[in-house]
Amino acid sequence: MLIQLSQKQLKLQNELQEYFESLITPTLKAELSQPEYFEGGGPEFKKAMKTMGSDGWIGLSWKKEFGGKELSPIEQYIFVETVMRTGFPFPFLTTESVGPMIAEHGSEWAKEEIATKILKGELIFGIGYSEPNSGTDLASLQTKVIKQTDGYLINGQKMWTSLANFSDYIWLATRTDFEAKNHKGISMFIVPTDDPGFSMSAINTLGDVRTNATFYDNILVPESHLVGELNQGWSLITSQLNLERLALVNHGPVEQLYKDVLKTAQSTKIDNNQYLSDLSWVKHNFAHVHSGIEALKLICWKQTWIMESDQLNMAEASVAKVYGSEFFIEAYRLLMEVMGELSILKNDSDLTILNARLERMYRTASILTFGGGTNEVQRDIIAMAGLLMPRTR
Amino acid sequence: MDFSEQSHQTEIRDSLNKILSEHCSQELLKEYDANFKHDESLLSLLSANGFLGLGLNEKYGGSGEDLYDLGILFERLGYHAAPLSLSGCLVDVAQTIQKFGNEESCKEILSSIIAGEIYTSAILEPFNQDPENPMTTAKIENDQLIISGTKYLSEISSMAKSILISANSSEGVLLVLVESDKVKLTELSSTANSPLFKVELDSVRISRRSIIHEQGRGLEALRYLIQINMVMRSYIALGITEKMTSLVAGYTSEREQFGRVIGTFQAVSHRAADCFIELECLRLVNQQASINLNTSLDCENDALISKIWAGNACHKISYSAQHLHGGMGVDKDYVLWRYCLLAKECELINGSASQNIDRLGINITTNQ
Ligand SMILES: Cc1cc2nc3c(=O)[nH]c(=O)nc-3n(C[C@H](O)[C@H](O)[C@H](O)COP(=O)(O)OP(=O)(O)OC[C@H]3O[C@@H](n4cnc5c(N)ncnc54)[C@H](O)[C@@H]3O)c2cc1C
Numbered sequence: 132m133l134i135q136l137s138q139k140q141l142k143l144q145n146e147l148q149e150y151f152e153s154l155i156t157p158t159l160k161a162e163l164s165q166p167e168y169f170e171g172g173g174p175e176f177k178k179a180m181k182t183m184g185s186d187g188w189i190g191l192s193w194k195k196e197f198g199g200k201e202l203s204p205i206e207q208y209i210f211v212e213t214v215m216r217t218g219f220p221f222p223f224l225t226t227e228s229v230g231p232m233i234a235e236h237g238s239e240w241a242k243e244e245i246a247t248k249i250l251k252g253e254l255i256f257g258i259g260y261s262e263p264n265s266g267t268d269l270a271s272l273q274t275k276v277i278k279q280t281d282g283y284l285i286n287g288q289k290m291w292t293s294l295a296n297f298s299d300y301i302w303l304a305t306r307t308d309f310e311a312k313n314h315k316g317i318s319m320f321i322v323p324t325d326d327p328g329f330s331m332s333a334i335n336t337l338g339d340v341r342t343n344a345t346f347y348d349n350i351l352v353p354e355s356h357l358v359g360e361l362n363q364g365w366s367l368i369t370s371q372l373n374l375e376r377l378a379l380v381n382h383g384p385v386e387q388l389y390k391d392v393l394k395t396a397q398s399t400k401i402d403n404n405q406y407l408s409d410l411s412w413v414k415h416n417f418a419h420v421h422s423g424i425e426a427l428k429l430i431c432w433k434q435t436w437i438m439e440s441d442q443l444n445m446a447e448a449s450v451a452k453v454y455g456s457e458f459f460i461e462a463y464r465l466l467m468e469v470m471g472e473l474s475i476l477k478n479d480s481d482l483t484i485l486n487a488r489l490e491r492m493y494r495t496a497s498i499l500t501f502g503g504g505t506n507e508v509q510r511d512i513i514a515m516a517g518l519l520m521p522r523t524r
Numbered sequence: 525m526d527f528s529e530q531s532h533q534t535e536i537r538d539s540l541n542k543i544l545s546e547h548c549s550q551e552l553l554k555e556y557d558a559n560f561k562h563d564e565s566l567l568s569l570l571s572a573n574g575f576l577g578l579g580l581n582e583k584y585g586g587s588g589e590d591l592y593d594l595g596i597l598f599e600r601l602g603y604h605a606a607p608l609s610l611s612g613c614l615v616d617v618a619q620t621i622q623k624f625g626n627e628e629s630c631k632e633i634l635s636s637i638i639a640g641e642i643y644t645s646a647i648l649e650p651f652n653q654d655p656e657n658p659m660t661t662a663k664i665e666n667d668q669l670i671i672s673g674t675k676y677l678s679e680i681s682s683m684a685k686s687i688l689i690s691a692n693s694s695e696g697v698l699l700v701l702v703e704s705d706k707v708k709l710t711e712l713s714s715t716a717n718s719p720l721f722k723v724e725l726d727s728v729r730i731s732r733r734s735i736i737h738e739q740g741r742g743l744e745a746l747r748y749l750i751q752i753n754m755v756m757r758s759y760i761a762l763g764i765t766e767k768m769t770s771l772v773a774g775y776t777s778e779r780e781q782f783g784r785v786i787g788t789f790q791a792v793s794h795r796a797a798d799c800f801i802e803l804e805c806l807r808l809v810n811q812q813a814s815i816n817l818n819t820s821l822d823c824e825n826d827a828l829i830s831k832i833w834a835g836n837a838c839h840k841i842s843y844s845a846q847h848l849h850g851g852m853g854v855d856k857d858y859v860l861w862r863y864c865l866l867a868k869e870c871e872l873i874n875g876s877a878s879q880n881i882d883r884l885g886i887n888i889t890t891n892q
Pocket residue numbers: 257258259260261263265266267268290291292293294336340342498501502503504505506507508779780781782786789791792847848849850851852854
């Protein structure tokens with residue numbers, strides 16, 4: 132047994148760290164601290180994406196034949212970790228989920244026009260899965276597509292289409308067969324956001340993350356915009372999900388936050404002879420967070436190791452997702468307790484600590500527990516696939 | 525033993541609900557999301573209906589010294605997410621002066637508070653973990669005090685006539701009422717957009733007569749203030765978490781997925797039931813603490829227990845409610861999100877659960 136990164140992997144980590152230090156200029160940082168650009172989309176962000184494209188840092192998981200890097204799962208994990216620690220809103224879903232699927236299953240047009248540009252950092256996708264009445268039960272989606280002689284006519288509404296406000300296309304899940312069983316009538320389309328039939332309205336959220344309701348009104352797309360076979364879309368939706376789940380619970384950002392709060396507590400004097408970190412309950416809170424992060428890191432590392440040999444067990448992917456998403460909520464709480472009332476102050480306030488990162492993080496934490504496959508369903512999977520218990524109904 | 529509410533208490537709750545539900549609709553609350561969160565007309569209305577005299581003696585125009593009555597007010601303010609921050613005024617200042625002030629200041633200050641005049645307190649200090657031992661100092665020079673220090677999280681200070689300040693002096697801890705125009709105020713921006721201020725005192729000179737208590741009783745008064753603040757804040761927490769729990773019950777009874785109402789999934793109904801359990805515990809420890817504070821000036825452990833439950837309930841119920849609502853829970857067009865912010869504020873101000881557990885642990889393991 133060996134539980135550590137190899138020399139080569141550590142080298143990659145270093146290389147990436149240095150790379151991002153030079154990529155994230157003060158101007159880019161300033162842009163990303165504005166609420167409307169939290170998730171990217173600004174001019175500096177676009178510039179950085181193009182730089183990463185020309186430096187070959189997009190397409191990590193893509194096969195080499197499509198121009199990708201074909202990094203191993205552990206190397207991909209290191210990449211995600213390093214990027215997330217920097218806070219750069221790298222559009223993983225476009226580059227690592229949608230991109231490789233289009234490269235593999237797209238039409239000639241899609242491969243040349245879309246996949247190539249994603250690799251160059253020139254295109255962003257919004258993900259159009261959820262609908263008002265189809266959240267956890269995604270397979271019940273109703274966005275309707277009718278085949279015409281000159282293509283496909285799309286009508287419907289999506290909910291929570293994040294990034295749609297600055298993306299070029301929507302990766303749209305639609306129903307193409309209304310007779311078939313739920314997940315057997317789904318097809319995937321590439322839908323341009325500059326089509327006159329496309330519109331959206333903003334949804335503002337607790338975490339100041341903007342997302343959107345998106346509307347599709349008689350949008351006609353040519354055959355070339357269908358990805359994969361007609362009615363075979365469900366497998367495209369689910370195929371990359373495990374990797375995606377792992378990226379959601381990467382231990383990098385929470386570890387970075389923990390270290391930064393620890394440093395602050397160690398240098399914060401609470402009276403003439405004591406630092407905040409000298410208090411026993413503060414030590415307790417830090418120890419809780421630290422031991423939680425160790426477990427998360429190991430769960431994630433083990434998964435990437437299993438993925439290298441390609442035998443990912445369903446239960447293990449779900450363990451990471453449930454544990455990670457719920458641990459984040461606890462960790463933010465324990466760290467906020469340490470900094471006490473100071474941690475409720477916002478970024479633009481007097482007396483703010485750590486750029487109000489704690490104040491922002493706690494507001495975004497719940498999304499991971501119901502998004503990306505809700506934790507109740509993940510627990511069903513764990514009981515079934517991990518414990519071989521009967522299926523819950 | 526009798527856990528039932530008296531009929532006048534149920535009446536207080538009902539009439540507060542009536543006024544507050546009218547004045548705290550979604551549309552009205554929206555106006556305060558980015559503006560100074562203080563509804564002057566609502567405050568006048570509460571005053572006109574006698575609600576600012578809850579927990580205050582009849583001889584000053586109040587409705588009697590029962591702290592459970594006052595608890596109902598804060599519970600309802602929390603439940604309706606009312607744009608009013610009144611614990612500095614009605615709890616810290618009014619209650620402490622009622623218990624420790626002389627007849628003259630009771631008459632003057634309590635009756636003007638009941639009439640709608642705003643006073644506030646400034647007790648907490650950035651980085652100071654022990655509010656009973658203020659870093660703010662008061663130098664005593666003949667019949668003058670010279671006060672220096674920095675306080676924060678003082679409520680609606682910009683509208684307050686005077687601010688009750690805690691300071692250390694050669695005579696021990698003092699609680700002093702300082703006119704607002706003698707201090708420097710900076711508005712803070714905080715998670716729930718509450719009107720909170722930093723208060724700086726730079727050698728502020730005031731008369732000794734501004735000390736609100738008898739000589740030598742400052743620490744006792746400050747401890748009382750901190751405790752009753754914890755308990756009343758826990759009542760706000762009770763209102764907030766009760767509202768979140770009822771939103772959960774309503775939403776999960778209607779939202780359908782997989783062709784059925786999500787509340788019929790056992791995992792969903794059980795998590796909602798856990799919120800109910802948490803809420804019941806919080807309600808009971810609050811009731812006990814407020815009743816005990818009616819007859820004793822020092823109920824530290826009761827107050828700590830209330831605030832510990834409040835911190836935990838705010839955290840757990842907030843995340844359960846968000847989770848059980850799915851995306852709807854974080855959508856700012858829906859109701860829940862404001863409660864999530866208030867819950868975090870309530871959880872952390874005047875001692876987090878971890879901090880208070882430590883304190884309670886010390887209290888119960890050393891002889892009391
Ligand atoms: C900020 C944000 C960004 C998002 N971005 C995107 C995006 O870019 N693209 C996109 O397509 N979607 C996006 N989503 C949507 C997200 O994927 C959904 O919120 C998620 O799938 C849950 O669906 P729902 O919100 O409809 O909740 P529901 O499915 O209605 O769930 C409500 C509650 O019921 C529970 N529940 C449901 N089914 C079961 C069951 N069988 N057993 C037990 N419990 C159950 C859930 O766990 C949850 O607690 C985003 C959401 C948010 C909040």
